[in-house]
Amino acid sequence: MPTTLGGVPPEPQELDPASWLIAGGRPHGPGQPLSHPITPASTFEHGGDRIYSRADATETWDALETLLGGLEHAQSLVFASGMAAVAAVFDQLEAGARVLLPDDCYHGVAQTAKDWAAKGRIRFDRLPADDTAAWQERMTGADLIWLESPTNPLLSIADLMTLCRAERKSGSILVVDNTFLTPLRQQPLDLGADITMQSTTKFIGGHSDLLGGSLATRDQHLVDRLRTSRTLLGASPGALEVFLTLRGARTLALRVDTAESNAKELAAHLGNHPDVSTVRYPGLGSMISFDALDADRAAAACRSVRVVRHATSLGGVESTMERRAGTPGQEHLPAGLIRLSVGCEAIIDLWADLDQALRS
Numbered sequence: 001m002p003t004t005l006g007g008v009p010p011e012p013q014e015l016d017p018a019s020w021l022i023a024g025g026r027p028h029g030p031g032q033p034l035s036h037p038i039t040p041a042s043t044f045e046h047g048g049d050r051i052y053s054r055a056d057a058t059e060t061w062d063a064l065e066t067l068l069g070g071l072e073h074a075q076s077l078v079f080a081s082g083m084a085a086v087a088a089v090f091d092q093l094e095a096g097a098r099v100l101l102p103d104d105c106y107h108g109v110a111q112t113a114k115d116w117a118a119k120g121r122i123r124f125d126r127l128p129a130d131d132t133a134a135w136q137e138r139m140t141g142a143d144l145i146w147l148e149s150p151t152n153p154l155l156s157i158a159d160l161m162t163l164c165r166a167e168r169k170s171g172s173i174l175v176v177d178n179t180f181l182t183p184l185r186q187q188p189l190d191l192g193a194d195i196t197m198q199s200t201t202k203f204i205g206g207h208s209d210l211l212g213g214s215l216a217t218r219d220q221h222l223v224d225r226l227r228t229s230r231t232l233l234g235a236s237p238g239a240l241e242v243f244l245t246l247r248g249a250r251t252l253a254l255r256v257d258t259a260e261s262n263a264k265e266l267a268a269h270l271g272n273h274p275d276v277s278t279v280r281y282p283g284l285g286s287m288i289s290f291d292a293l294d295a296d297r298a299a300a301a302c303r304s305v306r307v308v309r310h311a312t313s314l315g316g317v318e319s320t321m322e323r324r325a326g327t328p329g330q331e332h333l334p335a336g337l338i339r340l341s342v343g344c345e346a347i348i349d350l351w352a353d354l355d356q357a358l359r360s
């Protein structure tokens, strides 16, 4: 009888990431569903591998970790939100630890550092993401090096290739928040990062209908510590959110390609627009920040969009934009700065909408 591989699930290293996202982490074999069942269980009958799902996961949750881990050839741990994943990393710090953060980064991470410092738990410094020499100089004394590239919302780029390999203290942890580019565009673990972080709320989920976070690492000791933190912080994800993330992630490659191609075109058009002074676009991904002439005009443009949605957050199939300095805690940003998350609508409609909104 001829042998067949049918029914044997593919391994991530056999496939292009776009195929892995569709084929990975799914049940295989005769009679198996092509989608993953949702298991909304908190507890399991004694005698098996699982006891209580806050600690022991469910099959749906395992499937998402298999899928996301496969993208980075690492172990993935999924969380109830991006900030829950951030909290699990900060939970690794000893009292008095030194933390380095970019001077522009997701404000929830900066706020966590400020809050912990105010309670005397850590000390932290913030450095320009693109000042590689300043990071190299300070990294040798830091316990946690938190990088985000491109940064939110100014889209500065850190030299990850250099920083992930730079000399640092033994036992220090270097994390890259990879939410803006996803593992499809940037693989910091390959460059030497210890942990990558994603707010799966954004591109991985992709439909603005869930909150989730994930960490990936190739260090088993860190996996064990982070898993313990997740259990003790109660940062475990819900069954429905995990299912929705699995479903959304199947089209990640399509969405990232379409949104990025739209973003390249929009960045070029915005650069020539009379009502736009500066365009920040790093040349890849689908986040653009641009300066409308002043705060009032930026606010008016945000109120006038019809296809793009005036909303916070990013990474959905729908384009969203907001004036970031209007967000509490973000008043230090340029007053007319608009952060635009480009989605998958037709480019012709996106540009017509942005143009009319900017002229409003």
Ligand SMILES: Cc1ncc(COP(=O)(O)O)c(C=O)c1O
Residues within 6 Å of the ligand: 081, 082, 083, 084, 106, 108, 148, 152, 177, 179, 180, 198, 199, 200, 201, 202, 211, 212, 213, 313
């Ligand atoms: C770059 C980045 N990291 C982390 C987070 C936090 O993720 P969540 O909102 O899923 O907790 C966000 C949220 O906007 C983000 O943009």
